[in-house]
Amino acid sequence: MSNHDIPEENLPERSTAHGEVSVPDENPFADPGLPPHEHRIQDIDEGAARRSERTVALLFTISMLCTVGFIASYFAIPRDKSIFVFPIGHINAMNFALGLTLGVALFCIGAGAVHWARTLMSDVEIADERHAIEADPETKQKVLADFAQGAKESALGRRGLIRTTMFGALALLPLSGVFLLGGLGPKPEEKLRHTLWAKGKLLVNMNTDQPLRPADIPVGSLTFAKPDGLEESDEDFQQQIAKAALMIIRIQPENIKDKRELDWSHDGIVAYSKICTHVGCPISLYEQQTHHVLCPCHQSTFDLSDGGRVLFGPAGHALPQLHIGVNQDGFLEARGDFAEPVGPAFWERGAEK
Template identity: 65%
Template sequence: MDLRSRRSHRDRDLGRRPHHQGQEVMSHDNMPEEHKLPEAHDASHGHDVAPHGDPFADPGLPVHEPRRTDIDERAAQRAERQVSLMFIVSMLATVGFIASYVVFPIDKIIYVFPLGHVSALNLALGLTLGVALFCIGAGAVHWARTLMSDHEVPAERHAIEADDEVRADVIEQFKTGAAESGFGRRKMIRNTLIGSMALVPLSGVVLLRDLGPLPETKLDHTGWQEATPAQPIQLINMNTELPMKAEDIVIGSLTFAKPQGLTQDDEQFQEKIAKDALMLVRIAPEDIKDTSSRDLGFEGILAYSKICTHVGCPISLYEQQTHHALCPCHQSTFDLSDGARVIFGPAGHPLPQLKITTDEKGFLVATGDFSEPVGPSFWERSA
């Protein structure tokens, strides 16, 4: 199709005859009625918003249709009861959230299809808090859609900064909106909303329970605290579950140990091993720089806490030539030949050391607790 043909088709689509030489172009006024474009009309303001024949005319706002609750007081009262019921359910769910802390023990496991085995406490907390928040949101939405004013009000775009007149107008509109919302007149909705909003923050207060009770001296001691020179505790190899002898540990080796009597069948095994885990190295006595550290060991065998003093990660990387132990989490590096002092990284304290010796059978034993609290530093570190 050539340019003239395309122009002819375009002119025909616009409702006018092709403009050939010697022919007059038909205007909108002398165009037949069936070819004229409809005039744009603003239904909300009752005046034309664009010139005749503008295909992109603003149709204006649709005619406002009242809702059932606007013309039927019984429907409005029913909606009010529905909104209030949602707020009441929110209050009950918040009470249930708080009660869950009392009813369900922290280690209670239940089977729920299709989730499987889950914590009863976590499930109860999630459901009750979810219902409490959902009902507040759903009640507010239902209130706005059924009882608050829904008249459409167009507004022209304006600068971000408002002048005094606009600010005064906004305040006036806020007051008008507050009056139209019925917040002051519909006391049932107001009181139940205030009640639900007042109770929900209590959920956060109850969560503070997880921060207690206070540790008191629990962070100062480990499972080795019961060891005494008269009743020492044997060191058990973490891999073989067998007592360890001094001759089993060679120079340059790294071995992990735990106190005698601690088994994986213990319900609190993970909690205890997080403090009791040992890291044993054997260094030639002449290479040990710190004399007090050498005295706590036995023939060059030194027992340090395996728990990093930064954030509590387990240390498992050892360099034989330099006697450096590296924490894989944040690269804190400890010199085990010099009292496990920190030579690099964010850790703030050396690794605590355990005093060890051998019993009459040659097994390695501990005669006391660590020299200082193990793990990350805390606000009342006692050493």
């Protein structure tokens, strides 16, 4: 590309034969300024502006209806009801309804505000010079004047339908938070103290789904079990297994230090809750030589040869032990429920039952 192909105003300075400097008439780096303002259809057509106003009002109205639906769902849907949602599976119906209605209510307020700003509020581009951090009186007056002008251009006073529905949506939405406080109750009463384990319940292998015999538990092994009759297809499976999950190990009887643990075992086979007593994580790491189990979440360590007591970490109390034995058919069975609640501590844990 030759210099003849370049516009003259883009050519650099150059020297002439007599040493004179030739300077282009225009500065190629000059501020081009703002492009011409293009009016939106809503700026020139009041019918289009009315349609945008109705759209914004519809979004705010949907938000109000969803907030009402949130409150109605809290009272109308049973707490233990579950529904199947593809592809998630079985979930709690109340949680699904509360999350859906609250999410749509918040989204519609945001979407309405954005659509209002994009279609009805002023979109004229304004360039303002930078000023010192400390504003002088003239600047403060200008800011207040700009605010008043912005409020005027927002048409909030003129668009009564938007104003009414927006205030309604914003007034109703905080009620959702008030009713969320009810999620802290009702009290669990005796639910935290009892699991599916009961006298005569067979110990079923979590992997094979078969009842366990003493011969299935070799010395030094770690086996996970569940109560007989609990199936993964059950709607409340996750809720029940969170309390009833069991880990079984076999220790030489002479290595068991705690007398009650020895009495509650069968030929060195001991059964403990798999739920960590810190925040309820499932325990899965077993050290064969020391008979210690480790929670992978926060490294709480328990000694399964000494009553499941805490050796290290933030856990507050020992793992609950399950009293087990063998039935007449030779299968391992529970002799009752855990002697104390499983999982993390709670205020009423030490209270009389």
